[in-house]
Amino acid sequence: MEADEQRFTFDMAENKRLLSERMYHTEDLMMNEIEGQDGEGQITICHLTGLANAEMLRQVYAFYPDHVSLLRTVTSEYEIHTISEAAKELASGNTVLLYHSKQYGISIDTLSVQLRSVEEPVSEAAVKGARSGFTESFRNNLALIRYHCPSPDLKIEFKDAGVVTSTTLAVISMGGITNPALLEEVHRRIQEIPVDIIQGDNTVEEWIVDNRGTLLPLIETTERPDRVVAALLEGRIGIIIQGSPFALMLPYVFLQAFQVSEDYAWSFYIGSSIRFMRLACALIGALLPGFYVATVTFHHELVPTSLLQSIASAREPVPFPAVIESFAMMIAFEIMREAGVRMPKQVGQAVSIVGALILGQAAVQAGIVSPIMVIVAALTGIATFTLPSTAINYVIRMIQFGITLMASMLGYVGIVASVIMLMTYLASLRSFGVPYLSPAAPFDFEQLSDIVIRRPSTFNSKRPGLFHPLRRRRFREGTRR
Amino acid sequence: MMRQTTITNQQMMALLVISTVGTASLYAPAILTQYASRDSWFLVLLGGSVGILNVLVFLQLNKWYPGKSIVAISRQVLGGWFGGLFSFLFFFYYLDITSWVLREYAQFFIIALNPMIPQNGYMVVGVIMCAYAVFHGLEVIARVALLILGISVVTFLFIYILLFNSYNFEYLLPVMENGIGSAFKGSFVVISWFGDMMFISMIIQHVKRTKKTVPYAIAGIVISFLLLMMSVVGCIVVFGGKGTSTFTYPIVSLIQNIKLFGDIERLDAILIAIWVMSSFVKVTVYFWSSLQALTEWLHINRPRLFIPPLAVAVVLCARFKIWGLIEMSSLYDRQAWYFLIFQFVLPVVLLLVAAVRQNSIPEEKSYGSG
Numbered sequence: 091m092e093a094d095e096q097r098f099t100f101d102m103a104e105n106k107r108l109l110s111e112r113m114y115h116t117e118d119l120m121m122n123e124i125e126g127q128d129g130e131g132q133i134t135i136c137h138l139t140g141l142a143n144a145e146m147l148r149q150v151y152a153f154y155p156d157h158v159s160l161l162r163t164v165t166s167e168y169e170i171h172t173i174s175e176a177a178k179e180l181a182s183g184n185t186v187l188l189y190h191s192k193q194y195g196i197s198i199d200t201l202s203v204q205l206r207s208v209e210e211p212v213s214e215a216a217v218k219g220a221r222s223g224f225t226e227s228f229r230n231n232l233a234l235i236r237y238h239c240p241s242p243d244l245k246i247e248f249k250d251a252g253v254v255t256s257t258t259l260a261v262i263s264m265g266g267i268t269n270p271a272l273l274e275e276v277h278r279r280i281q282e283i284p285v286d287i288i289q290g291d292n293t294v295e296e297w298i299v300d301n302r303g304t305l306l307p308l309i310e311t312t313e314r315p316d317r318v319v320a321a322l323l324e325g326r327i328g329i330i331i332q333g334s335p336f337a338l339m340l341p342y343v344f345l346q347a348f349q350v351s352e353d354y355a356w357s358f359y360i361g362s363s364i365r366f367m368r369l370a371c372a373l374i375g376a377l378l379p380g381f382y383v384a385t386v387t388f389h390h391e392l393v394p395t396s397l398l399q400s401i402a403s404a405r406e407p408v409p410f411p412a413v414i415e416s417f418a419m420m421i422a423f424e425i426m427r428e429a430g431v432r433m434p435k436q437v438g439q440a441v442s443i444v445g446a447l448i449l450g451q452a453a454v455q456a457g458i459v460s461p462i463m464v465i466v467a468a469l470t471g472i473a474t475f476t477l478p479s480t481a482i483n484y485v486i487r488m489i490q491f492g493i494t495l496m497a498s499m500l501g502y503v504g505i506v507a508s509v510i511m512l513m514t515y516l517a518s519l520r521s522f523g524v525p526y527l528s529p530a531a532p533f534d535f536e537q538l539s540d541i542v543i544r545r546p547s548t549f550n551s552k553r554p555g556l557f558h559p560l561r562r563r564r565f566r567e568g569t570r571r
Numbered sequence: 572m573m574r575q576t577t578i579t580n581q582q583m584m585a586l587l588v589i590s591t592v593g594t595a596s597l598y599a600p601a602i603l604t605q606y607a608s609r610d611s612w613f614l615v616l617l618g619g620s621v622g623i624l625n626v627l628v629f630l631q632l633n634k635w636y637p638g639k640s641i642v643a644i645s646r647q648v649l650g651g652w653f654g655g656l657f658s659f660l661f662f663f664y665y666l667d668i669t670s671w672v673l674r675e676y677a678q679f680f681i682i683a684l685n686p687m688i689p690q691n692g693y694m695v696v697g698v699i700m701c702a703y704a705v706f707h708g709l710e711v712i713a714r715v716a717l718l719i720l721g722i723s724v725v726t727f728l729f730i731y732i733l734l735f736n737s738y739n740f741e742y743l744l745p746v747m748e749n750g751i752g753s754a755f756k757g758s759f760v761v762i763s764w765f766g767d768m769m770f771i772s773m774i775i776q777h778v779k780r781t782k783k784t785v786p787y788a789i790a791g792i793v794i795s796f797l798l799l800m801m802s803v804v805g806c807i808v809v810f811g812g813k814g815t816s817t818f819t820y821p822i823v824s825l826i827q828n829i830k831l832f833g834d835i836e837r838l839d840a841i842l843i844a845i846w847v848m849s850s851f852v853k854v855t856v857y858f859w860s861s862l863q864a865l866t867e868w869l870h871i872n873r874p875r876l877f878i879p880p881l882a883v884a885v886v887l888c889a890r891f892k893i894w895g896l897i898e899m900s901s902l903y904d905r906q907a908w909y910f911l912i913f914q915f916v917l918p919v920v921l922l923l924v925a926a927v928r929q930n931s932i933p934e935e936k937s938y939g940s941g
Contacts (some may be wrong), residue, residue, distance in 0.1 A: 317803045392837045494877050500688055500696055502840055503680060506847040510715070517714040518707040530715035533581060533721075 593849025
């Protein structure tokens with residue numbers, strides 16, 4: 091600890107020794123001395139090879155007098171006074187100039203890493219709308235947001251988290267719209283993150299949510315800068331984490347999981363009906379297998395006779411009860427899904443062929459499952475894929491197992507009971523103080539109509555009040571709607 | 572002290588409506604038509620009016636002693652011994668209602684749905700979901716209740732609209748053929764249904780008070796009244812007064828009369844959903860009230876610890892208190908005074924004593940409201 095607080099001394103060799111010692115004599119640390127101008131005395135230029143931009147460094151070494159001052163004008167730089175600060179700057183790819191006569195150093199931003207370029211977001215593809223997605227480059231991600239929202243109100247605050255890594259987080263908000271109390275709460279929670287390493291956006295998410303160990307995501311993640319900007323203008327807060335191609339957006343309410351930014355790229359009718367369909371798909375995904383099992387096991391009398399006949403004849407060769415049949419198919423679907431994700435793209439094709447043809451068709455022909463169960467399992471699985479939030483998609487598929495189990499024991503009552511318990515659980519969650527099930531519960535018609543259907547944007551004269559923005563008004567002063 | 576929980580007026584209204592008629596409207600038409608046949612709507616009217624009177628008693632008590640539940644009020648008004656007795660009685664009554672409703676809920680499935688699954692299974696699952704909601708507290712219960720109110724009101728309207736073709740309004744005629752006197756016989760039963768809103772005495776202190784709190788409470792009774800009226804009149808105009816009285820759950824038979832597109836019938840699944848949800852809200856809110864009453868009566872610091880034992884007690888009590896539906900419905904019918912004592916008589920006694928003490932010791936009032 092004492093060595094960490096060590097300030098620079100006048101002794102150049104001692105400084106170099108301390109710095110090298112602080113970085114455990116790492117061998118990619120380069121320290122070269124040059125003669126400064128105008129009586130600046132000796133200057134040591136330190137950098138980590140590979141991390142710092144070679145071209146820039148070459149220029150620094152070759153034409154020191156002009157270029158350092160030039161670099162200092164175009165990149166960020168600031169003064170540093172202690173060994174540990176210098177080590178930290180070096181580790182994040184900066185170049186440190188140690189002025190030995192003055193007992194301080196200057197850090198110049200020379201980070202350059204080969205990263206992929208801006209591509210279409212993989213997890214949130216859109217037919218229409220912006221195509222750029224975040225990358226691993228922290229600076230570029232911030233630039234993308236700035237580019238999508240060229241407003242002087244956009245405010246970015248940097249925070250360090252992670253005891254060892256000290257990863258930089260950018261907390262993004264809109265001045266004049268974001269509620270300061272919310273912003274303060276976000277800062278407070280980030281401050282309290284005690285882990286040594288921030289592995290990515292999920293580490294941050296897990297530490298700053300209201301209910302630790304929650305089943306459902308209480309913070310939204312996205313790959314799309316345009317979504318972050320839309321969220322900011324609703325009074326929400328975005329967080330970008332160094333090295334992660336996902337931004338966090340908060341607070342988050344459950345019904346937002348059915349919104350896609352593309353809804354706003356189509357007309358109001360299309361957007362609204364697709365959104366409705368997604369809600370229906372979530373219900374199908376969670377309830378359909380349970381409903382089938384309950385109907386086949388307990389409630390034959392509720393099925394229209396002709397349908398009952400076809401179900402009965404299809405189930406006739408099947409030796410298992412409906413529960414086992416449905417669990418088998420659901421698990422088979424999960425296996426295929428997971429295999430499809432992990433496989434290289436070229437092999438993925440094979441998985442789907444084997445899965446669909448062999449497992450589906452052959453299992454029916456062999457009389458192990460009924461064709462109706464195959465339809466149910468396939469429809470359920472595909473319905474969950476319509477949900478834009480992958481996290482909620484996984485959760486719904488987990489829930490579906492529980493509901494099917496309940497349905498196999500208590501029939502429809504089991505289904506309703508599990509839905510009620512789920513509702514209770516959802517109602518008990520909060521995301522940064524905002525009830526997770528709002529605006530449905532607590533009920534707020536105005537907000538609900540905005541979130542369930544996609545209102546024409548000419549109607550949205552007010553921002554959603556869910557996130558307590560400072561200004562509700564959205565239109566120019568004096569506009570009549 | 573308790574942490575601050577507040578619910579909105581709307582949520583209070585939702586709790587009132589569902590607990591009052593969410594479950595009663597399923598079997599109400601059968602019981603009422605046994606008394607008054609096609610004039611049963613008059614009984615509902617009567618019950619609704621007494622219901623409003625009843626809720627006003629609790630609102631008045633709350634006005635005199637704001638921020639206090641009926642348990643705390645009875646202790647303040649009646650002193651240590653009698654207050655303690657009253658507190659115990661209220662706690663006992665809330666717990667008793669919890670087990671009654673739980674039994675009612677399980678009984679319905681045995682009769683109307685599926686006798687294959689044991690009753691205990693329904694009750695255990697029911698009590699688990701209610702205990703879970705009680706664990707999360709009143710705010711969560713109220714939020715869910717408002718959602719459930721929306722779902723069930725829409726569903727009921729949907730059912731009545733689909734049945735429109737089979738309505739025969741002449742079944743309601745002649746009006747009051749046997750005179751008004753005969754209709755009064757069933758009044759105790761219907762009043763006791765509306766009296767189910769007495770848990771308001773436990774939740775009203777948590778309602779975020781605005782000028783509209785009293786109108787909302789009365790609106791809750793009025794909506795319950797309308798829903799009950801719709802179910803009673805709906806059954807009478809479809810089955811006739813005599814016909815309705817022969818069913819156990821007339822609404823179930825009503826919904827079985829729906830035929831969509833020639834082939835889709837037996838929409839019972841919808842009714843199951845409504846029944847489970849309504850029962851859930853009612854059991855939960857009474858469970859919560861009994862827990863709250865116990866907490867205040869004995870000054871318990873960690874009330875959540877008492878949820879599991881109370882839940883077990885409720886299931887056991889519900890299981891063994893009666894042997895079947897016949898006994899339950901006859902008890903609801905003939906022994907309705909038992910419920911009325913707790914819903915109406917005891918609160919009125921409390922109100923009267925409070926009124927006397929308010930007048931005789933004026934400074935008591937400022938003491939109480941402070």
